[in-house]
Amino acid sequence: MPQRPANRLLEAASQIILGKTHELQLALSCLIARGHLLIEDVPGVGKTTLAHALARLIGLHFQRIQFTSDLLPADIVGVSIFDRDTSHFRFHPGPVFAQLILADEVNRATPKTQSALLEAMEERQITADGSTMPLPEPFFVMATQNPSSQIGTFPLPESQLDRFLMRIQLGYPDRSAERALLMGKARREIIEHQPPVITPDDLLALQEEAQSLLIAERLIDYVQDLLAATRQAGEYLGGLSPRAGLGLLAAARAWALIEGRDHVLPEDIQRVFPHIAAHRLQRAGDGRHPGPAELARLLQSVPLR
Amino acid sequence: MHPDTATDSLRRDQGSWLLGAAALTLAPHVDTLPTWVAVLAFGLLGWRASLLWRGRMATSKWLVLMLALAAGIAVRFEFGHFFGKDPGVALLAILLGLKLLETRTMRDIHAAVLLCFFLQLAVFLENQSPLFALLALGACLLSIGSLLALTDPHASQRERLRTSALLLVQGLPFMLTLFVLFPRVQGPLWGLPADAHRAVTGLSDSMSPGSIAELSQSSEIAFRAAFEEAPPPPHLRYWRGPVLTHFDGSTWRASRHERAEHPYYTPAGPQLRYQLTLEAHNQHWLLAMDFAGGPVDGIRFGSDYQALSVQPVRTRSRFELNAYPETPVGVDESSRVLDSARRLPADGNPRSRQLVAELSADTPTPAILLERVIDYLRQSELRYTLRPPLMREDSVDTFLFVAQRGFCEHFSSAFVFLMRAAGVPARVVTGYQGGEINPVDGSLVVRQSDAHAWAEVWLDGRGWVRVDPTALAAPQRIESGLSAALPAGEALPLLMRPEMAWLRTLRHQWDAASNHWNQWVLGYNQARQLELLSELGLDTPHWQVLIGGMMLAVLVVMAALLAWAMHYRNPADALDKAWAAFSRKLAHVGLERHPAEGPLDYGARLARARPLDASALQEITSRYAALRYRPPAPVHEVLELKRRIRKLNLR
Known part of the structure; x- marks a missing residue:
């Protein structure tokens, strides 16, 4: 019997992210529930790999935004630039116009920039220069956040945190998983050769079904x-x-x-x-x-x- | 759907319910309706059914109206009037068919179902046997089912039937309360006044040749007797009816007798206690077994040793009686009675008189003469038959010397004639002899076919002595009943034929059931009600108290039903109980469920803790999870879960 799409996805993802089935199931639940995911953890435990892997496995259009203290809202949503040929402003969509966005180290940016992303997450549309543009479907934001104790961070305010459906921690892999990780091929390489196991339409159907x-x-x-x-x-x-x-x-x-x-x-x-x-x-x-x-x-x- | 705009709102399954209900409602009426009415009513049902099956609309209103008018006129012609039970029921039966034919709206269907209910009730005006009650109950079940089919078109047929039955069962406590406590009036529950006086089969106070033979063709029940101990042997089972003393040459008639509250003899010898349930025969005589002891309330004793009720027995009645079969009676009989027991018409039956003259040539004592007559009768090869030839003139001579065959009335009549001709007081006693023990409930059932006539002879010093001349020719008649005594080939009533044994067994069971029905349902009269209430500690309550009590009881029953309904509003509560019981059971091994623990987690924990029972335990927890959190929970699955939890045996 062919596996159901949700299980196919979970299984394929756990081949890449080793020893984290529970966290993967949480991440997928968040995705299927049309929520956004906040991952809080120390660097290097596979946050980025998870985002990459999900995008690849579902065949989603993926964008990564590295948040820094000098990142501006326009760097996320896009900017209107005057076009000499047409004598009009033309909107250049920012990286937020993607189906899966990894907002890396979201708490390094200023609150103003943070809120630009968070508003896009909530509204699922971008308003720029008086015109409204819908964001693609499905639209899923995975934001990573370094533990707030680190210096040079702007912790997300409580009201903004509410925009994330779930917050998970990946944590260190257990010993056997870590050994397999160390001995196996580089994750990036595995992901690049990984064909999609479900389509974005499958995901939409799953979201529909869950409701x-x-x-x-x-x-x-x-x-x-x-x-x-x-x-x-x-x-x-x-x-x-x-x-x-x-x-x-x-x-x-x-x-x-x-x-x-x-x-x-x-x-x-x-x-x-x-x-x-x-x-x-x-x-x-x-x-x-x-x-x-x-x-x-x-x-x-x-x-x- | 607006009720008036619906063209034909009857779906096929709804229509089937309705037609089924109507057919079952009409079925018991077929017995009493005029044939054409029954044919018409069922024809209308068939018509409606064919319309339904072809998916056609209801018939035109004008046609129905014309039919209704024509049927009304026909009923008027049939009965001559519209009033009373019979034309009423006939009209209703036809109207039910017509109503179904024109069902277009919900209101029509409701009216048809109400008509069904009314006709089910009307059945009991005619017949109150348990069979008819069952039929009416079935029709009631289907009627409720058709209402359910209207209100809940998506339920399955089985669900409808179940819900309908459940509704009936819920009505049961109300029915019982009202039945037990509703104040009774004297008289039968359903009898209309006219019913009580109609002609019934049974003995009469005269006997002419052939009258008892006619009676013996009927297998109707005359009475039942339930003995406290073992029933007496067949040769003691003489049930005394009218005593016939006057003889006019062809017909025997009862003489006048006195009545008193005490018997005209002193009961002696062993006593047999029994309960007699007498079918209505509109006469006074009780057909008590010889010889009844007294005094008993409501019973008088005749000077001819009959037991008589004060009022004619117009409804099935019960009597608690004693019998003293060995009592000597009439030792000091008055000469007036003895004189009339010697009287014969001046002429007629010369050959019989001649015979007596020969037998008593040496003027023997009455006892010796009796023996000679008995010997003569035994030797003369008289045959016992249900179909004796006609004996108009000199019936005793014809019987003894020409035809030489006859039924019990011929035997007794001839014997008494011979004794009287010799100057010995003798008389004919009619009544019933024998009866059949119903193996199902042990009661003795006496039918009209057990009707009998025997004789009594008065001997000095011994009083009235019973002589059964029939036994001389056909001793089996007394020992084994009518069917054994008749020669082969003689037409017996169907049920009395020996080869019909299986049918007889069935009849025994049916008789026993109807007896209970008669005793407890139809025979539940004022006396029984008072008896029952006094057993409950209520001595002769006023009817107002009774009505108050009844209303109170109904309220209590209603409250109980309501509480029950609230409690078991849905199977979910039963599920909670089962789940709690499961946890309690496992608490014995220290595995109680934590209040916040979900069923699957609990199941997994149990499986880890008790690997031997893992599959049974997880089966229960996963079943519970699905039933609890995937509503609605089907009742049978909840019951199945309860069963599993009850049967769970931890190893």
């Missing part, structure tokens, strides 16, 4: 309980927003789809919850984002209905 997955009413109740738990405990500055709740449902649907089900189970919600919640929540005490253990405790404290 139609059944969610029992009880799971809506459960999601509400989870949201309420983040709001009531007094542990966090503010809780999760309704938008986060919608994101949680969308991500859980996508996760369930990859699992091969036509309905969502509580486990799907629990798997994606930490990655939806962590970057949106701030601890009341020190203003830091909660860690995985803390979120696991939160999940344990909310009984299933």
